[in-house]
Amino acid sequence: MAEPQGPVVIGVDSSTQSTKALAVDASTGEVLAQGRAAHTVGATHESDPEQWWRALVSAIEQCGPHAQSAAAISVAGQQHGLVTLDENGDPVRPALLWNDVRSAPQAERLAGELGGPQAWARRTGLVPAPSFTASKWLWLAEHEPESVARTASVRLPHDYLTGRLTGAATTDRGDVSGTGWWSSESGDYDSEVLAHLGLDRTMLPRVVGRGEAAGTVRGGLGLPVPAGALVAGGTGDNMAAALGLGLRPGQPVLSLGTSGTVYAVGRQRPVDPSGTVAGFADALDGWLPLACTLNCTLAVDRIAALLGRGREEVEPGGSATVLPFLDGERTPALPYAGGLLYGLTHDTTGGQILQSAYDGAVYALLRAVELVLDPDSPSDAPILLIGGGARGTAWRETVRRLSGRPVQVPHAQELVALGAAAQAAGLVLGEDPAALARSWGTADGPYHPAVETDRATLDRLATTLADADTLLRRQ
Numbered sequence: 001m002a003e004p005q006g007p008v009v010i011g012v013d014s015s016t017q018s019t020k021a022l023a024v025d026a027s028t029g030e031v032l033a034q035g036r037a038a039h040t041v042g043a044t045h046e047s048d049p050e051q052w053w054r055a056l057v058s059a060i061e062q063c064g065p066h067a068q069s070a071a072a073i074s075v076a077g078q079q080h081g082l083v084t085l086d087e088n089g090d091p092v093r094p095a096l097l098w099n100d101v102r103s104a105p106q107a108e109r110l111a112g113e114l115g116g117p118q119a120w121a122r123r124t125g126l127v128p129a130p131s132f133t134a135s136k137w138l139w140l141a142e143h144e145p146e147s148v149a150r151t152a153s154v155r156l157p158h159d160y161l162t163g164r165l166t167g168a169a170t171t172d173r174g175d176v177s178g179t180g181w182w183s184s185e186s187g188d189y190d191s192e193v194l195a196h197l198g199l200d201r202t203m204l205p206r207v208v209g210r211g212e213a214a215g216t217v218r219g220g221l222g223l224p225v226p227a228g229a230l231v232a233g234g235t236g237d238n239m240a241a242a243l244g245l246g247l248r249p250g251q252p253v254l255s256l257g258t259s260g261t262v263y264a265v266g267r268q269r270p271v272d273p274s275g276t277v278a279g280f281a282d283a284l285d286g287w288l289p290l291a292c293t294l295n296c297t298l299a300v301d302r303i304a305a306l307l308g309r310g311r312e313e314v315e316p317g318g319s320a321t322v323l324p325f326l327d328g329e330r331t332p333a334l335p336y337a338g339g340l341l342y343g344l345t346h347d348t349t350g351g352q353i354l355q356s357a358y359d360g361a362v363y364a365l366l367r368a369v370e371l372v373l374d375p376d377s378p379s380d381a382p383i384l385l386i387g388g389g390a391r392g393t394a395w396r397e398t399v400r401r402l403s404g405r406p407v408q409v410p411h412a413q414e415l416v417a418l419g420a421a422a423q424a425a426g427l428v429l430g431e432d433p434a435a436l437a438r439s440w441g442t443a444d445g446p447y448h449p450a451v452e453t454d455r456a457t458l459d460r461l462a463t464t465l466a467d468a469d470t471l472l473r474r475q
Helices: 049-061 104-111 116-124 133-143 145-150 157-166 191-197 237-245 297-307 350-366 393-403 415-429 433-440 455-467 469-473
Strands: 008-014 018-025 031-038 070-077 083-085 153-155 170-172 206-208 213-216 230-232 253-256 260-263 278-281 287-293 321-323 340-342 383-386
Touching: 008 049, 008 157, 008 237, 008 415, 018 049, 018 415, 031 049, 049 157, 070 157, 070 237, 070 415, 083 145, 083 157, 104 116, 104 133, 133 145, 133 191, 153 157, 157 170, 157 213, 157 230, 230 415, 237 253, 237 260, 237 278, 237 287, 237 383, 237 415, 237 433, 260 350, 287 350, 297 350, 321 350, 321 455, 350 393, 350 455, 383 393, 393 455, 415 433, 455 469
Parallel strands: 008 070, 070 230, 170 206, 253 383
Antiparallel strands: 008 018, 018 031, 083 153, 213 230, 253 260, 260 287, 278 287, 321 340
16 A cells, blocks of 8 residues: 555545545645445436435545545535535435536526626626526426425535535535626625525525635544544535646636536636626636536437447548537527437448537537637647546547647546545645645646647538527427
């Protein structure tokens, strides 16, 4: 067993499909041990928070003796999920997850209220969308008023797990900035928005500050982590990944997972009334403008399966265009859309269709790259490619061909859990967690130079998307 040079910390990533835990040497960033436990997600994109806790316990137990000496722990979680708890702190119902788009009508209505999109973007940094927690709360109030009546407190997924560890009700500015009821303008909950939603401020957790502990690990939890170990504030998964990379302003990140995201750390507070860019706060004191798609690796894998091909069995050429919006889409805002295949000819091959699916998924993300960067960011900065898809040649080459930028693929994996570990390490060592992650070398990896931009494919995608707009918006 490797002997750590510094304190041991635990970083947890509670994602849609599983919980991962890393035991990390706070001084060097070396991963000493790791564990993983799967989640079950229902067909309607709901998940039982109790299973997240069981998965967290299991994943940490797999870290063995290193967990028993941990000085601190931090939990990063999937953003936007609506967790409703009764007066005993037990879940009222399964959590509504980020990719549940049933609240599209509520989001559309909400976006037109309280001054409209411009006012929403100015106040909260967001324009209401089905993925955001505020829209989900309205859906629940209209469709399950009995659940709302039983709800004593509202949490995000990482809040729920952090609260189980400490017994305290806390969140952080990064994750709470994705709810729709926290104001990026004031840095506090927005009282008018809460009143409009029918939410009482007392139902919400306290927002901890940068470098502030959420509490300490309680005894009697059945965890190998010692009671009294520090618990960092935690954050949302995207904010944790930015920490895990030690991200600096001007560096675009493209994450390829169940969802696709593109983001960058910014110095300027984002305000985008179009709703394309969500003006999130980061886990420190800056900003994390982000655009997200609902359809990424799973959607392309599904199309590969329908074609009877492996995910790397792509072929160049052809005139087919694929918009792989199998779950509806958030960017662009097409919550009712389905997947679209256009431009087939007798010569079209299955490999060309599959490549077109990659093109469609990447195109939706690349449209937002310039929007998430500060205006003075260098135009030739490499895209940091992360997530499960980053290891795939087809994904990497599609990003290079359609972006015209160099691409760097960090060696480090489980960046969300590493970011949580960096936050815990910063708490123990009294250092900046992003600077710690940079000292760990987490962003180091193969560099792939820029290639000529495939303008013809970009133009074909833009034209198809514009021409199919009415069809894609049909309910």
